[in-house]
Amino acid sequence: MRIFLSCLQSQRQHPVPAYQFWETYFKNGIEEAQHEWVEAKKVDWAEGLVYLEKEALREWRDRTWNLIISSIKQHHQTKPIDLFLAYLFPKQVEPRAIQEIKALGIPCVNFFCDNVREFTRIPKEFYCFDLHWVPEFKALKMYQQAGLNYIYAPMPVWIPPHQRNCNHPENYGVSFIGSRDIQREVLLAQVLKSDIPIEIRGAGWSKNTSTLSDSSKQHQNILYTAINQLKFVNNQGITAWVRKIQAKSLPRISDDTFSGFIKKQPNTDEYPAIIQQSTISLGINRYPSYQYSFFKPNTYSRMRDIEAPMMGACYLTEWTEGLDHLYELGEEIETYRSCEELIEKIRILKASPEKRNKLRCRGQKRALTDHTLSTSLNKISSSLGLNQ
Secondary structure, three states, X not given: OXXXXXXXXXXXXXXXXXOHHHHHHHHHHXXXXXXXXXXXXXXXXXXXXXXXXXXXXXXXXXXXXXXXXXXXXXXXXXXXXXXXXXXXXXXXXOHHHHHHXXXXXXXXXXXXXXXXXXXXXXXXXXXXXXXXXXXXXHHHHHHHHXXXXXXXXXXXOOOOHHHOOOOOOOOEEEEEEOOOOHHHHHHHHHHHHOOXXXXXXXXXXXXXXXXXXXXXXXXXXXXXHHHHHHHHHHHHOHHHHHHHHHHOOOOOOOHHHOOOOEOOOOXXXXXXXXXXXXXXXXXXXXXXXXXXXXXXXXXXXXXXXXXXXXXXXXXXXXXXXXXXXXXXXXXXXXXXXXXXHHHHHHHHHHOOHHHHHHHHHHHHXXXXXXXXXXXXXXXXXXXXXXXX
């Protein structure tokens, strides 16, 4: 297939959560699957995530999609494009442009990996796509209810060939890599109280900056605050609004709890080494949300659930629906459902080098066999009736 790819490519660094790796994973995975990718050279997709003001966002969409349509027509005329594959947030989508691409005979597919966290229902902006690549098992019901075509396929992860081995020295302890939020800090604080040391790496752990959601600006006037509260109730519901108010009284965990366990954030080269060479690589699939009780947080499968096993990690992650579709639990990866079970599983794994090695090799074999981008592209091609 010849694929026109739009996956958060950018012309410069933007103040949004890490996104550059998507381009690397998509492009290398497509090439390894022996397909071809093309792109619009001067488009900055990540820029569209920055704008909050409607007029600026509209101007960016108009400018960007004009470049995309022009580039697609040029490429398509030179050699036919078989597929438009994108990773787009609702605010980035221009349905009229998608219809124009489809009119050229090019099917349009969108990958999105934060359905569970971002939506209670699929946004109307997504309805224009021919097919949706959904990596979260818990999100499938939303697409079914919306009557949209979808495939359930893993996160698109690509690991360099030299990292595809499972015989790693254990140069690190029990490791967690991820930014700080209130759910993660509560869970890790409980584990640390059990005298189990965890090496913590990620943004926000050195100061108390985590929140349940984006923090509101201080000193807002009453009218502006009231408007925001009404918007929140309209979008999230009255129950979520009550939880938001209650969350302000939740006690915060002191930075001192983590101070002896925080390590510096890894760079691009250090990241895979830590994942691979940790005695146990830890995943946390819960997340902050006012849609759920603070004490019974929701969970969904993250990219780490594919990435860590693919790197040959001894991987212990939080159980969530769908993991048993990806792995044989207990044989290829280990899971926990509570803090108590997490502590127990850490102790069991630390005491058994044989068990750790088995998880490394079996988990990696499963990920590299069934969860590659090549396999997902085959699913897309089959669903759309394309010649591969």
